[in-house]
Amino acid sequence: MSKKPFVSDISGGLARPGALKKASVAAVAVAVVVAGLTGCSSSGTSSTTSSDKTLTLYDGSAPPSLNPMLQSSKQVTNNLAYDSLLIQTGATKFTPELAKSFAYVGTGNTKIEITLRSNVKFADGTVMTAQGIEAYMKAAIAASKITTDTFPVSSYSTPDATTLDISFSKPFPYAQxxxxxxxxxxxxxxxxxxxxxxxxAATFGAGPYKLDASQTTTGTTYTFVKNTNYYAPSKQHWQKVVLKIIGNNASRLQSVEAGSYSLEQGAPSDDSTAKKAGLDLVTNPATSIYGIMILDREGKIVPALANLKVRQALNYAVNRTADAKAIGGTAHEQIAANGYVGYYDSDVYSHNVTKAKKLLAEAGYSNGFTLPILYEQTDPLSSTVVQILVPELKAIGITVKLTAAVGIQTYGTDQASGKYPAAVQQMQGQVFTLTTSRIFAPGGLFNPLGTAWPTASFESQYLTASAESGSAATADWSKLGQYITDNAWLVDVAGLSSTYYTSKDLKVPPAWGVYPDPVLMTPTN
Known part of the structure; x- marks a missing residue:
């Protein structure tokens, strides 16, 4: 079988399949302060000694776990201690990091071959091998309870110490x-x-830093020091990185204001304060889409949700234009951002209370019903979205019963319990197949009731698009995106690009994940 070259640009169809991406389901404030910086070039790629440089990160909540194999782990701490096989460097671009190459073999997107660097050691001195990566993948699948519905691996092969071949039982595109x-x-x-x-509680990666237990207090302060076995010392811009947990938004912002070389992930409500403080506003290229996930598609908890007309009524009840303006975003009725796979160029739902009421009556719910909705109280945007939606749904006769989860960990646990028919959710608009698989696949992360694919046509469309590439894949993913909206399995409201508040002397590269990578941050002077 022929082997395709490393695919560094997947602009023919950006998608992230499987319930595997470790992305936060709610915006979490992150702040960065750099102390005692000297000897760095303005290019942001210093090769000089960094003995007196400390990077301080401020976050609103502590990592539930430092185990990178768990969905609940934080990308910020993972970036520090665990280098990745590949690194995303643009909206659709990737470059090898611990891997030397990454390629699909043959056609149909059912096999990949990964070639590893040969000079890499983990922080404990163990040499990285293909056999070790295979063992790690199997452990991660077990730890996060990943099913073959979301990662259909069928076999592994390690011809030598630096080569890992992975075969899939069905098409699995964009595995990189x-x-x-x-x-x-x-x-x-x-x-x-x-x-x-x-x-x-500790770190065991091949990244530039490792956790120092002697300077760490779980839940409050996490200190990372240089990994002396790191294969690329020129990338270790900081002598020490400290993560401090501060729950109060205002206190975190004040901490950034007080320091040089600083960054904080902000919220629209704090933009004016950050500007007055002299901070720059840097926009994350990724788009987060807020809305309601209907978890109970079969109507096991709330029978009304199994009815298409009811779900469509929910969508017609939402005034997306006004709602988006209220939270500083753009109106969104779909889970794909413009310019990415899954996006379709049309509008299905307008704000129409009369039509919404008519659909409810036709479905047998002229008197409405009660809809329990879970949301994360500590996420300001989720809280704002849900407060906007309550009166809009009330206007068509639906009474919302809110359950507030305090913290992302509690929210994840509550959602996974299967007790809630709907939840306010933040979804990444540039990862359509990831989101689709998470929500609709039988073993998906956001499918707590374990329901099957919504329809046979849905599954067929998903598998067909997964086996394709280029323009054919792009067209079929867009058709599936509109199919999801037409069937109203979600009530998306608005899309927002994350904003970071930065001091004028810190260079922050585009953040293609949920958080900016602290390893890549450098001073401008």
């Missing part, structure tokens, strides 16, 4: 997106640590 800096398989763990009881 599961091996980048935010992918579940992109953060290899030392083989010696795969069964360690300390994996959630």
């Amino acid at each position: 997106l599961q091996f980048d800096q935010a992918g579940i398989f992109g953060t290899p763990v030392s083989p010696k640590a795969l069964t360690s009881t300390q994996l959630g």
Whole structure:
């Protein structure tokens, strides 16, 4: 079988299949402050000694676990301690990092071959091998309870110490997106640590830094120091990186204001304050889409949700134009962002209360019904979205019963419990197949009730597009995107690009994941 060259640009159809991407389901404030910086070039790629440089990160919540194989792990800490096989460097561009090459073999997107660097050691001194990466992948699948519906691996082969071949039982396109800096398989763990009881509280990666337990207080402060076994010392711009947890938004912003070389992931409500403080506003290229995920598509908890007309009524009830303006975003009725795979160029739902009420009456719910909705209270945007939606749904006779989860970990646990028929969710607009698989595949991360694919046509369309490439794949993913909207399995409201508040002396590269990568940040002077 022929082997395709490394695909560094997937602009023919950007998609992230499988319930594997470690992406936050709610916006979490992150701040960065750099202290004592000297000897760095303005290019942002210093090769000088960094003995007196400390990077301080501020976050609103502590990492539930430092185990990178868990969906609940934070990308910020993973980036520090775990280098990835590939690294995303643009909207559709990837370059090898721990891998030397990554390619599909043959046609149909059913086999990939990964060639590893031969000079890499983990922080504990263990040499990285293909056999070790295979063991790591199997451990990650078990740890995150990943099913073959979302990652259909059928076999592994390791012809030598630096070559790993992976075969899939069905088409699995754009697999490289599961091996980048935010992918579940992109953060290899030392083989010696795969069964360690300390994996959630310590680090065992091949990244530029490692956790220093002596300077760490779980839940409050996490200190990372240089990994002396790191294969690329020129990328270690900081002598030390400290993550500090501050729950109060205003206090985090004040901490950034007080320091040089600083960054914070902001919220629209804080934009004016950040500008007055003299901070720059840098926009994340990725688009987050907020809306309601209908988890109970079969009507097991709320029978009305199994009815197409009811779901369409929910969509007609939403005034997306006004809602988007209120939260500083753009109106969105679909889960794909403009310019990415899955996006379709038309509008299905307008704000029409009369039509919404008519659909409810036709479905047998002229008196409305009660809809329980879960949301994360500590995410300002999710809280704002849900407060906007309550009166809009009330206007067509639907009474919303809210459950507020305090913190992302509680939200994830509550959602996975299967007790809630709907939840306000943040979804990444540039990862259509990831989101689709997470929500609709039987083993998907956001399918807590374990329902089957919505229809046979849905599954067929998904598999057909997965086996294609180029313009054919792009066209079929767009058709599936509109099919999802036509069937109203989601109630998307608005799309927003994450904004970071930065000091004028810090260079921050585009963040293609949920968080900017602190390893790549450098001073401008």
